[in-house]
Amino acid sequence: MADDLDAVFHALRHAVHADPVLQAQLFGLTDTAEFVAAVRRLASASGHALQDEDVLQAMRAGRKAWSDRKLP
């Protein structure tokens, strides 16, 4: 399951990193609930079903990477 989610987020990141318009649109969503909903719609459009918690967990990992950036 985790591998499946990793693959989904990998595909999502690939799509977003290749699309400047999408980057700007998603960046503008500063409300977490709106952002999560937009990511779920994006995943759904490419045939992947994500739950809110899937997205939130990936976001927490991203936040942790920032917090831990100075650790050796």
Added chain:
Amino acid sequence: MERDALGGWIPLFLSARGGQATVDWGYMGSERFTEPFCHDTLQRLATLPFNRLFRRQSGLDLLRRRAQNHPGLPLQGMVFHMSRCGSTLMAQRLAALPDSVVLSEPEPLDTLLQWPGPDGDAQTVRALLAALGQPRREGDRALYLKTDCWHMLHIDRLLAAFPGTPWIFLYRDPVEVLVSQQRMPGWQLVPGTMAGHGLQAPREVMSHPLGHGAWLFAAILKQAAHAIQCHDNGLLLNYSELTDALEDRVPGHFGIAPEVRDSAALRAVTAHHAKQPHAAFQPDAAEKRAAADSEVRLLAARWLEEPYRTLEQLRNERAAR
């Protein structure tokens, strides 16, 4: 022309886990560095939903390659300082210019300067500032860098990366600096924090934060005295002359065109405390000297009196020319 795949992206932080230098890019779009310190802007960006989920990683090669086609704004000036001496006010003043981007103590640069060898060489420093120093609005023409105070110890490398760039070293009566640090200790007071920059503190200050600060500030003052004698385009500036210097000598030194020097926005910046925007800026030298206790006076005498006197002598000699 090839599309810039990293348009709107900046290096949020650098890391070297497992010996592999990595750049973590975050999206900034057309936002500007408006907070007094880069860290505040980067922290805000890093915690936005988009950058929590969609940051991207690369090696330093991509950073260097991108700089070839996207060199960023020309670096117009560098501000080095002793800490607690008005450098943030100077940075805010430069940031209020209508055509400037100011990088104030950017953390990715601090990381890079701690890396030995090619990962932290002049080319990579240039590439990093190119990525951080892209124009952020129509009309941006110039980049300014205000370093962390201990980066004075890296001035040779920074000037190797940007030869001939005008630079300023801003400093202040050491007693006043130590009083400020005593009230609100900075990161540089933590013993051992400078090891990554190649500075090993003597044992006598390793359990004495304010002493560690005094030792570090002495090293910074000595380096400034050395640098002003061996690098061109330097300007020594004492806090006591800052207010007037912001009006003429600083813009003159950095080649800022007269038509952009005088504006209401610039004057508004100078009227406020740089780190507490709601408080009015008040010169506070006399108050700080009066507040100095015996610890501060002993540390100033032990570490800082002599290098400060040397620097003042150099400043006065140059002013008399």
